[in-house]
Amino acid sequence: MDDKLMLMIPGPTPVPEQVLSAMAKHPIGHRSGDFGKIVAEVTQNLKWLHQTQNDVLILAASGTGAMEAGIINFLSPGDRVLVGTNGKFGERWAEVTDAYGLQTERLSVDWGKPLDPEAFRQRLESDTDKQIKAVIVTHSETSTGVINDLKTISSYVKAHGALMMADTVTSLGATSVPVDEWSLDVVASGSQKGYMIPPGLGFVAVSAKAWEAYKTAKLPRYYLDLGKYRKSSAKDTTPFTPAINLFYAMQAALRMMKAEGLENIFARHERLRQAARAAVKALNMPLYAADECGSPAITAVMPNGVDAEQIRSVMRKRFDIALAGGQDHLKGKIFRIGHLGFVSDRDLLTAIAALEATLQELGYDSFTPGAGIAAAAKVISNS
Numbered sequence: 001m002d003d004k005l006m007l008m009i010p011g012p013t014p015v016p017e018q019v020l021s022a023m024a025k026h027p028i029g030h031r032s033g034d035f036g037k038i039v040a041e042v043t044q045n046l047k048w049l050h051q052t053q054n055d056v057l058i059l060a061a062s063g064t065g066a067m068e069a070g071i072i073n074f075l076s077p078g079d080r081v082l083v084g085t086n087g088k089f090g091e092r093w094a095e096v097t098d099a100y101g102l103q104t105e106r107l108s109v110d111w112g113k114p115l116d117p118e119a120f121r122q123r124l125e126s127d128t129d130k131q132i133k134a135v136i137v138t139h140s141e142t143s144t145g146v147i148n149d150l151k152t153i154s155s156y157v158k159a160h161g162a163l164m165m166a167d168t169v170t171s172l173g174a175t176s177v178p179v180d181e182w183s184l185d186v187v188a189s190g191s192q193k194g195y196m197i198p199p200g201l202g203f204v205a206v207s208a209k210a211w212e213a214y215k216t217a218k219l220p221r222y223y224l225d226l227g228k229y230r231k232s233s234a235k236d237t238t239p240f241t242p243a244i245n246l247f248y249a250m251q252a253a254l255r256m257m258k259a260e261g262l263e264n265i266f267a268r269h270e271r272l273r274q275a276a277r278a279a280v281k282a283l284n285m286p287l288y289a290a291d292e293c294g295s296p297a298i299t300a301v302m303p304n305g306v307d308a309e310q311i312r313s314v315m316r317k318r319f320d321i322a323l324a325g326g327q328d329h330l331k332g333k334i335f336r337i338g339h340l341g342f343v344s345d346r347d348l349l350t351a352i353a354a355l356e357a358t359l360q361e362l363g364y365d366s367f368t369p370g371a372g373i374a375a376a377a378k379v380i381s382n383s
């Protein structure tokens with residue numbers, strides 16, 4: 001059916017009507033006082049969302065652009081960087097550090113498992129002459145649906161003195177990321193995930209410690225020179241032409257988030273996480289990530305005896321629900337349910353009901369019809 005598409009993928013995520021209509025206006029001049037007011041408001045609200053007093057800078061870029069900016073502004077060629085890799089995004093940041101001629105040291109675990117904080121502690125403690133200048137961790141590893149223990153890893157990084165750089169693209173706005181309390185130096189995210197805005201904006205939060213490193217950092221930078229964004233931000237403006245209509249969207253979305261409140265936003269995502277996991281278990285399908293490390297934004301499922309791509313195809317064709325597939329070697333092996341951003345209890349119940357119907361259509365009979373919905377409804381009604 002036309003116009004019925006429901007996005008249950010981890011980005012782009014659904015966009016609320018209020019946000020869509022806020023965007024449907026002429027762009028105004030970005031050097032005008034009116035635009036300055038929008039910059040001031042959204043910057044304040046971004047700090048609220050990041051739970052920080054640090055600068056939060058806004059780029060016309062996707063999440064990768066924000067992350068690349070976060071890496072290149074604070075390092076010099078040849079610097080050693082420790083990168084946690086347990087999925088597609090962790091590996092991407094190692095590719096970025098390789099591309100810029102940094103000495104990349106990967107701390108890897110298998111996909112589907114969380115990074116081991118102890119391995120970070122040991123490696124950092126053994127680095128007595130402080131060769132390691134930065135540690136990069138993906139908080140919520142979207143490719144596998146695993147949440148990493150950023151808080152603990154960051155405490156070891158702080159003790160060592162290196163910069164803590166975090167990809168919080170699918171954790172910010174889904175679970176608490178207290179940037180100041182956890183001493184995160186560089187924190188990157190993108191608009192099409194927890195923010196409930198279309199793709200096109202990237203965000204980077206930068207600590208005072210990172211700005212110290214900026215002064216001597218020698219990697220080349222121009223459009224992504226965060227110093228320019230910081231200077232402009234102090235004057236409620238941007239160094240280059242911003243994505244003006246996305247600023248309208250962001251203004252509306254952040255107002256909605258403030259009205260809901262941080263605690264309620266996090267509780268809703270936790271409920272969706274638990275409901276999705278309970279439903280999948282009731283369907284007798286293995287979860288790709290263990291309960292202790294399941295992401296609040298995304299649930300990865302490894303269907304037994306049914307092709308994951310077939311499930312996605314029926315969900316899309318019969319029910320207009322888009323699920324995400326597996327990436328790289330996980331293609332065809334897993335599917336991923338996104339429950340991030342503008343997603344309600346009703347959306348999840350709908351997706352589970354459609355999933356049950358899909359599985360029946362595909363001849364998968366290892367579950368009692370209705371069991372998935374009952375399990376999800378139980379979580380939702382008890383919380």
Ligand SMILES: *Cc1c(COP(=O)(O)O)cnc(C)c1O
Binds near residue numbers: 063169
């Ligand atoms: C989506 C995502 C990104 C950013 O990807 P872009 O396509 O560049 O926006 C980065 N990290 C994680 C964990 C993501 O889920």
